[in-house]
Amino acid sequence: MFALIDCNNFYASCERNFDPKLVGKPIVVLSNNDGCVIARSEEAKQLGIQMGAPAFQCQEQFDKHGVEIFSANFTLYGDMSRRVMSILSKYSPVQEIYSIDECFLDLNGIDEDLSQYGLKMKKQVDLFTGLPISVGIAPTKTLAKAANRIAKKFPKQTRGVHVIDTDELRLKALKWLDIGDVWGIGRRSAAKLHKNGVYKAIDFIKLPESWVLKNMTIVGLNLQKELKGLPVIEMEREEKHKSISTTRTFETDYHSFDQLKERIVTFTTLCADKLRRQNSLCKRMSLFIKTNIHKETRTQYSKSIDIKLPFPTSSTLELIEFAVEGLTSIFKENLHYKRAGVTLSDFVDADQHQLSLFFNSNPKHEKLMQAVDEINQKYHKNLIRVATTDTQTFKMKQARLSPCYTTNIDDVIKVKIG
């Protein structure tokens, strides 16, 4: 059996957690630059505020109902996530952290009544962090997702925990579940399935396997098996990322090469930091620049470049060199740039990689980077930095940023009590 545990309205719950005045009020959290709605409390959902809606289009609604608005505070959410995950990790030897607010647990070998077990998790997370969670338990990961959905939809009947452990319960769930709400079925597949008369998950498992394979690839077929109760999707045990990216929409348009260069160099630095933290080297880097797609009257330009590195590296200095070279080759003058990003991929372990015959990462950089990382960790995030980067790492509009309650002592002192 697998459990899928997730936090209810995670970002909104984190904000509410530290300010009791917010209990019972509609809360929304906005994306970077305060652009779109990316999280809503239950009350905000009731008002009909849509996920992903541009904030400026919702302003009237916000004013009318006194919606509490927050700029995304990922430092806070990340820290709360670590706490929740750490508690849940005690409930199984095998945990897969699936997203910032979700994890799977392998419950094989757990002897207790699973419903009680789920309730115990919920109580402990609430006691230690104050965050509400929902628990779905079933024989496959896809069914655990479905069970979780039921737990969330019917909090009174389920108390936030739902277990699918018989065929009867499985079929009952599939009759209730819309096909578009199945984990792995997106808009495109849902539309295709609707055309073929499939509206509920139960209709989907009745389709011939050959049709599913032909029209939805192996992914669709695996999904179908999972809904039938046959486990196909396994627990992911690798904790290292396979790619790392930093991308941003700018608050204003950028025109010059130097402005973009500063951003690309800063993004590269952030990616390299993350890369070293997971003790990897990368063999590939890609970067892109884009104009504002919402300004249709202006000249549009979107270009990316993929760079195969001559040797694996995690040196910020070396990566920056490649990044600037890449940017030079795709940059065009006289345009209004609005977005850019850097992605590192093709990782190898730092401890056990093959040296190249002709080109290798500068061996001095390894120690240099280690020293820089240690100093920055000890004193201040950007105490030592490459001169091309801006001290203001994120140039974003964050008009309503909450304090980093759990990670920044200065922030905590600033919070007014009462």
Added chain:
DNA sequence: TCTGGGGTCCTAGGACCC
């Protein structure tokens, strides 16, 4: 005026190999 960010997986088609 104002429109997010970070991931994973699969497939088709081209380039290349023998």
Added chain:
DNA sequence: TCTGGGGTCCTAGGACCC
């Protein structure tokens, strides 16, 4: 006149997730 077949690797793009 008649010009193969099997395989791998790479990459762009699509689809999906939260």
